[in-house]
Amino acid sequence: MNVHPTIISAISEDGSLYPVEKLKAHSDGLFHLAVSIFVFDGDHLLIQKRAASKYHCGGLWANTCCSHPYWDEPIDSCARRRLREELGFNVPLSRRRVVEYSADVGNGLHEHEKVTMYIGTADRATLEIQPDIREVEETRWITCEELHAEIANHPEHFTPWFRIYAERYPDLIF
Structure with a gap:
């Protein structure tokens, strides 16, 4: 596993933030901040297949883009930065709801995120x-409709968080 240390924002029980290394947040299942981006063209959603070399969920389909803000990085800046870094484009983004989820993502890692x-x-x-x-x-x-059919037939092809989002928000309306 070739992972460079990245410091992200974990959330303590009192709601305050503290810095933590990203891999530690996932190995220890620490509650932390994240972003999820959904880019649409009409009724079509742009999804991505994560690179096979990713340290978790490699080769699985996910929403357009997901990431974690760096420690002390504004969350809106993170969303714009990661869309550009991962997919090479910018579009105006509208902040919607904040959700929490927890999921095993394999390899002994666990996501517990405020997204x-x-x-x-x-x-x-x-x-x-x-x-x-x-x-x-x-x-x-x-x-x-295509997304729900594919998830129903092959849930193993999709990341745990994307399956959770699709189940909680079947119309993908956030």
């Missing part, structure tokens, strides 16, 4: 997607 959800729109006919191959293996556009 700020973002929605963006794009025209898939003109959007230039330039994925960072260290992060993203593949992208595609999918309708909500």
